[in-house]
Amino acid sequence: MAQKKIIVGNWKMHGTIPETLKKITVMNRKMQDMPEVDVVLAPPFTALYSASVALQDLPFKLGAQDVHWEVEGAYTGEVAASFLKDAGCDFVIVGHSERRTLFNEDDEIVNKKVHAALAADLVAIMCVGETEEERNTGKTFERLEEQLSIGLAELHVHDLEAFCIAYEPVWAIGTGKVAEVGQVGEVHDWIRNYMAKQFDAPTANNTRLLYGGSVNPENTATLMKAKNVDGLLVGGASLDPEKFMAIIKTAAA
Numbered sequence: 001m002a003q004k005k006i007i008v009g010n011w012k013m014h015g016t017i018p019e020t021l022k023k024i025t026v027m028n029r030k031m032q033d034m035p036e037v038d039v040v041l042a043p044p045f046t047a048l049y050s051a052s053v054a055l056q057d058l059p060f061k062l063g064a065q066d067v068h069w070e071v072e073g074a075y076t077g078e079v080a081a082s083f084l085k086d087a088g089c090d091f092v093i094v095g096h097s098e099r100r101t102l103f104n105e106d107d108e109i110v111n112k113k114v115h116a117a118l119a120a121d122l123v124a125i126m127c128v129g130e131t132e133e134e135r136n137t138g139k140t141f142e143r144l145e146e147q148l149s150i151g152l153a154e155l156h157v158h159d160l161e162a163f164c165i166a167y168e169p170v171w172a173i174g175t176g177k178v179a180e181v182g183q184v185g186e187v188h189d190w191i192r193n194y195m196a197k198q199f200d201a202p203t204a205n206n207t208r209l210l211y212g213g214s215v216n217p218e219n220t221a222t223l224m225k226a227k228n229v230d231g232l233l234v235g236g237a238s239l240d241p242e243k244f245m246a247i248i249k250t251a252a253a
């Protein structure tokens with residue numbers, strides 16, 4: 001097992017500032033001291049700063065859902081990595097499949113975003129994963145290799161001391177179809193080996209590998225038992241503080 005386990009709640013485009021703060025308050029009431037697991041909350045951009053103020057002294061970390069690759073400039077609507085840091089983030093999700101499919105982000109863009117995140121001292125959570133068609137036609141590992149080799153281009157061992165990779169099969173996101181534990185273990189093993197081959201064994205072991213896609217309180221224990229699963233990236237179920245806390249407690253156990 002690599003480092004401390006990590007559970008990330010991706011709240012996507014859900015939540016005004018008051019709604020975000022309310023979820024944090026409810027979760028904090030239920031959260032006992034759980035040092036074995038990093039819990040990262042990723043609310044919408046507009047709620048990040050208020051959340052960071054509310055999270056001071058609470059056992060949660062803050063993450064953003066996306067980042068632009070440039071430092072600053074005429075990029076209407078975009079948010080630079082240093083601004084995320086300024087708003088109190090320590091983590092950022094990069095290359096989520098919704099960004100890839102709905103906003104045309106390709107592997108080269110993901111790579112630029114990863115570089116920007118690391119340059120701003122954010123922990124990047126780079127998402128990879130095959131579509132249903134790629135899985136059905138035996139192209140899962142070909143696609144993962146492409147996503148990883150381009151996504152991690154021009155990165156070196158010293159850049160990856162606190163890196164996270166989230167394996168999120170596109171067909172499992174928001175669909176209720178969770179990947180089987182055998183499929184998750186197979187892919188996570190493959191990613192760990194890939195990292196060891198491309199970088200070195202310590203880097204591979206230090207990279208936290210998360211699974212994401214229809215995670216819920218019922219399937220958490222099974223998923224966390226899969227080999228090389230260091231954590232979970234949770235969408236829908238993380239919006240419900242009861243369910244999210246159940247996931248965190250099960251994963252930490």
Ligand code: PGA
Pocket residue numbers: 010168172173174175176212213214215233234235236237
């Ligand atoms: P889901 O989303 O848990 O709702 O499937 C996961 C994700 O998009 O990261």
